[in-house]
Amino acid sequence: MASEPNTSVDQIFDTLHLLVDSGQPSGVADVARDLGIPTSTAHRLLATINDAGFAVRDSTGTKYELGVRSHMLVHGLFRQFRIQPAAVPFLARLAKQLGETTALDVRVGWHVVRIAGFEGWNEIHAGTRIGQASPLASTAGGLAILAHLPADEVEGYLRWEGGGRRSPSRTRALRGRLDEVSEAGWVREAGEDGDSAELAFPVRLDGRAFAAICVDGTGPIVADPPRAADVSRARKVVEGLERAVAQDPALAHDPFAHLDADEVAATVGSPRA
Amino acid sequence: MPPRTTAETVPAPVERANGDGLVGNKATARVLMVLSELAGGDASYGVTELSRQLGMTKNMVYRALSTLSRHGYVVRDPSGARYQLGPGVLRLAGAGLPDLNLPDFCAPALRRMRELTGETATLAVPWGRSAVTVGGVRGRGVLARRIPLGRVMPLHISPASRAILASFPDHAIERYLEQPLERFSGLTLTTPEQIWREVETVRERGYATVFGDHWRGVNGVSFPVPASAEYPHGSITVGGPAERLNDARLEELIEELRAVAEELAQSSRLYPSEYSDVAE
Numbered sequence: 092m093a094s095e096p097n098t099s100v101d102q103i104f105d106t107l108h109l110l111v112d113s114g115q116p117s118g119v120a121d122v123a124r125d126l127g128i129p130t131s132t133a134h135r136l137l138a139t140i141n142d143a144g145f146a147v148r149d150s151t152g153t154k155y156e157l158g159v160r161s162h163m164l165v166h167g168l169f170r171q172f173r174i175q176p177a178a179v180p181f182l183a184r185l186a187k188q189l190g191e192t193t194a195l196d197v198r199v200g201w202h203v204v205r206i207a208g209f210e211g212w213n214e215i216h217a218g219t220r221i222g223q224a225s226p227l228a229s230t231a232g233g234l235a236i237l238a239h240l241p242a243d244e245v246e247g248y249l250r251w252e253g254g255g256r257r258s259p260s261r262t263r264a265l266r267g268r269l270d271e272v273s274e275a276g277w278v279r280e281a282g283e284d285g286d287s288a289e290l291a292f293p294v295r296l297d298g299r300a301f302a303a304i305c306v307d308g309t310g311p312i313v314a315d316p317p318r319a320a321d322v323s324r325a326r327k328v329v330e331g332l333e334r335a336v337a338q339d340p341a342l343a344h345d346p347f348a349h350l351d352a353d354e355v356a357a358t359v360g361s362p363r364a
Numbered sequence: 365m366p367p368r369t370t371a372e373t374v375p376a377p378v379e380r381a382n383g384d385g386l387v388g389n390k391a392t393a394r395v396l397m398v399l400s401e402l403a404g405g406d407a408s409y410g411v412t413e414l415s416r417q418l419g420m421t422k423n424m425v426y427r428a429l430s431t432l433s434r435h436g437y438v439v440r441d442p443s444g445a446r447y448q449l450g451p452g453v454l455r456l457a458g459a460g461l462p463d464l465n466l467p468d469f470c471a472p473a474l475r476r477m478r479e480l481t482g483e484t485a486t487l488a489v490p491w492g493r494s495a496v497t498v499g500g501v502r503g504r505g506v507l508a509r510r511i512p513l514g515r516v517m518p519l520h521i522s523p524a525s526r527a528i529l530a531s532f533p534d535h536a537i538e539r540y541l542e543q544p545l546e547r548f549s550g551l552t553l554t555t556p557e558q559i560w561r562e563v564e565t566v567r568e569r570g571y572a573t574v575f576g577d578h579w580r581g582v583n584g585v586s587f588p589v590p591a592s593a594e595y596p597h598g599s600i601t602v603g604g605p606a607e608r609l610n611d612a613r614l615e616e617l618i619e620e621l622r623a624v625a626e627e628l629a630q631s632s633r634l635y636p637s638e639y640s641d642v643a644e
Contacts, residue, residue, distance in 0.1 A: 100391050104435045104455075111459045143396035157459055159631045163403040164437075165457045166592070166634050168449045170405060179593035183640035199451050207592075209636060222457030347451060349442040358436030358452045 102126065106136045107161065110146060116154035165222060169206040171346035172197050174294070174302050174336070181332045182209040182304070188324055191308030192217040196232030196291070198301065199224065199347060200355030201251045201362075203233030205305075217287055217307040226252060226362050228265055231280040231291035232303035238272035239293045239300035244352075245269065251353055252362045276326065279317060288313040290322070292329040296336050296343040304329050391427070394420060398428040399437065408446040464635045466597055467499040470589065473628040474501050474600060480620050483604035484509040487589075488524040490598060490639045491516070493540060495525040498598075509582060509603040519642075520559055521548050523572035527586035527599035529559075530566035532642070536595070537563060540642045552577045570622060573614075574603070583609040585618065587625035591637035600625065 105126050110117055113125075123133035137155050140146040144160035169175050175195065182193040186209040194208040203226075208219025227233035227248055237245060249262055272278040281288045289307045293300035306325060311318035336342045347355050356362075397418050402409060415425045429447055432438040436452025467487060474485040478501050486500030486509075500511035519529040519540055529537060541556040553559050566572045572586045584603025588596045602621060603609070 100395055100431050101435075103392055103395060104437075108455050111456060114459070139392055139396065143393075143400055145396065145399070156462075157456065159634075160400060160403050161456045162461055162634050163405075163630070164399065164449065164453050167403055167405050168451075168453045168457075171407065171449065176593040179636060180640070183594075187640060199454065202454075204454060204457070207636065209640070210638065220460065222454070222460045224454050224457065346448060347439070350439060350451075355451045358450065359454050 110157050116149035116156045118154040173344050174342045175207050177342050185328045186211050189312050191306050194305045196303045198236050200352045201248050202359045203227050231278050231289040232305045234278045235291040235293040235303040236300040238269040301343045394428045395431050408441040408448045410446045473624050476624050477602045481602050483602050486601050488598050490528050495528050518546050522578045523574050523586035524599045524601040527572040527588045530563045531588040531596035536642050548578050581606050589632050590629050595637040595639045597637050
């Protein structure tokens with residue numbers, strides 16, 4: 092052992108993040124190359140992570156991907172948001188009414204994160220994309236939340252998004268958009284694929300949004316403009332969840348409310364992500 | 365090929381003691397041991413309790429937590445005295461969960477149950493007011509229980525059904541009991557009082573058993589496959605000829621079978637069930 096260099100503890104995290112970012116199983120050579128470390132070190136890192144269950148060998152037995160314990164860690168994080176289990180029956184009801192995939196987004200710092208979803212009943216439907224984190228103003232769910240936050244928090248978001256610089260035109264544009272969203276009570280954003288779109292409703296306690304319910308798909312509910320009858324059905328379901336939260340305000344608990352939003356955001360990702 | 369996750373990938377907890385015998389250096393092993401403990405699902409963790417659970421000194425735990433904190437994997441909770449999972453864990457969420465294909469997902473657990481017992485192991489999922497058998501592995505003997513693929517059973521008949529029903533929320537069980545309950549044999553439970561008593565028993569023990577309410581000469585035991593919220597994914601059942609899989613033999617096997625089911629449950633709880641309503 093003495094002749095071998097110590098495995099830096101931090102390389103554990105680099106390796107895990109590499110397995111996430113590469114989007115496909117990675118082998119010892121991939122990790123060694125991408126982290127710029129000797130093959131023997133990469134081998135030891137992967138073996139250690141594998142032994143602890145945070146990575147697992149893929150079906151070929153030669154490459155590694157994220158293991159069950161990593162997924163359990165993510166699940167544990169999501170469970171800190173007490174709204175998650177409470178929202179699932181509402182997501183299921185909405186998914187069945189509309190046939191489209193439904194999801195629950197919550198705010199983490201300046202990001203919106205998808206923590207639950209229910210797949211649509213249509214033969215062809217959107218995936219749930221659970222775990223996706225994006226800057227608040229970049230998704231329908233994030234905009235629905237942002238539009239129902241106090242002005243100083245919107246200001247804080249804009250400062251973070253601009254990397255400390257203020258852009259008056261960006262500020263005007265976003266404020267205008269948020270006013271529209273707040274007036275309509277919902278927000279629609281076209282999907283990246285161009286075919287699907289997403290409609291989001293804020294979930295509020297005392298006027299302040301702490302989560303959003305999203306409908307993701309290709310049907311009339313997400314058309315431009317969305318079909319009014321579908322919107323009002325969806326709104327009824329969201330109102331049902333809001334009533335449950337009003338009765339049990341602990342459901343609106345934000346596990347990171349005691350932390351500085353800029354610091355939280357720095358951990359999650361950059362504004363351009 | 366899409367990523368696969370099976371119950372076989374659930375590891376045993378990282379071995380206790382101070383990390384000797386693990387590949388890599390000790391500090392790395394300790395960080396992963398603490399992180400494993402944090403995956404347990406509690407709201408927050410104290411240094412003293414972690415040190416006791418992991419058999420590490422408080423100083424070792426504290427150093428591991430500092431490392432995890434530097435990467436945002438843990439943060440102090442609002443009291444400042446305890447630790448909770450931090451937003452840095454979201455770095456691991458980016459890849460999303462591997463797709464859930466329930467029969468593939470449960471296959472390793474079914475095979476293990478067959479290895480333990482030599483008997484047929486099957487998987488059933490809820491559909492409306494019924495449970496449907498969707499897969500299984502056949503027992504080894506000349507005589508073995510068949511895999512009734514596609515068979516639809518009311519949720520109060522057969523242990524596979526009752527393991528599912530008992531995992532439903534109470535309001536859904538009440539709704540199920542609003543309609544008349546079919547009778548398959550003289551022993552079928554057909555009153556709400558009988559069903560509720562059975563539901564309590566299954567919830568308490570964690571499994572459902574056969575008592576001649578359906579087939580004669582078959583013995584078996586069913587475990588729920590729980591999901592992340594509200595409704596379960598389904599149930600897994602081991603069944604065989606009653607003379608071979610008698611009560612004494614089942615009692616001998618139950619703890620090992622329960623361990624297999626619990627290991628499957630650890631990962632099945634990461635996923636929501638596709639089921640949502642008895643009124644289908």
